[in-house]
Amino acid sequence: MIRHGTKKESETRVIARELAKKLSSKRPKSTALVVGFTGELGTGKTTFIKSFIRSMGVRKKITSPTFLIVRRFNIKHGGFENIYHVDAYRIKGGRELSAVGADEIFNSPKNIVLVEWADRVKDVLPKSTIWVKFKYGKERNEREITID
Numbered sequence: 001m002i003r004h005g006t007k008k009e010s011e012t013r014v015i016a017r018e019l020a021k022k023l024s025s026k027r028p029k030s031t032a033l034v035v036g037f038t039g040e041l042g043t044g045k046t047t048f049i050k051s052f053i054r055s056m057g058v059r060k061k062i063t064s065p066t067f068l069i070v071r072r073f074n075i076k077h078g079g080f081e082n083i084y085h086v087d088a089y090r091i092k093g094g095r096e097l098s099a100v101g102a103d104e105i106f107n108s109p110k111n112i113v114l115v116e117w118a119d120r121v122k123d124v125l126p127k128s129t130i131w132v133k134f135k136y137g138k139e140r141n142e143r144e145i146t147i148d
Contacts, residue, residue: 001146001147001148002146003144003146003147004091004145004146004147004148005067005137005142005143005144005145006142006143006144006145007137007139007142007143008141009044009047011015012044012047012048012143012145013047013051015048016047016048016049016050016051016052017052017055018084019035019052019147020051020052020055020056023035023112023130023137024056024077024078024080024112025078027078027079027080027109028109028128030107030109031106031107031108031109031113031126031128031135032084032105032106032107032108032109032110032111032113032126033109033112033113033130034078034106034112034113034115034125034126034129034130035113035114035129035130035131035132036115036118036121036122036125036129036130036131036132037049037099037114037115037116037117037118037131037133037134038117038118038119038131038134039132039133039134039135040134040135040136043134043135043143044118044143044145045117045124045132046116048066048132048134048145049061049116051085052114053073053083053085053114056073056075056080056083056112057075057076058073058075058083058142059075060073062085064085064116065085066090067087068087069086069087069088069090069091069097069100070084070086070087070100070101071084072083072084074084075112079110080110080112081110081111082108082110082111083111083113083114084105084111084112084113084115085116086102086113086114086115086117086121087116087117088115088117088118088121089116089120091115091117091120091121092120093120093121093123094109094121094122094123094124094125095124096121097114097124100116102121102124103124106124106125106126115129130147130148131146131147131148132146132147132148133145133146133148
């Protein structure tokens with residue numbers, strides 16, 4: 001478990017880029033590389049995910065798939081071909097996520113899958129999911145990011 005404290009968005013972006021660099025060399029053999037993000041609204045999940053995706057070479061505009069649920073980006077990085085951003089905020093459980101094709105996405109080792117609000121769909125996430133937890137610090141601008 002690794003803990004980071006941040007006070008600025010730029011610090012959150014640096015942590016995201018560092019994690020992306022580290023994980024891009026760890027391509028699994030049989031499933032996607034899945035990272036689950038949890039935390040209250042406004043704690044930095046989307047900022048982190050956008051920076052992670054950007055560091056994988058995506059140059060087009062990156063927006064959260066709040067209403068689409070899943071957004072795919074093509075990448076050629078560390079043997080990966082796709083990075084998916086899943087926003088489970090509007091999902092009531094894993095069954096709904098499976099209905100939009102998530103099982104196929106999770107089963108391909110060519111994919112990196114970043115799941116925002118992952119605690120809502122943890123029943124369908126692989127056991128190998130890497131968890132990134134966000135919470136507010138003591139001051140309004142402070143965040144604690146824990147990578148498990």
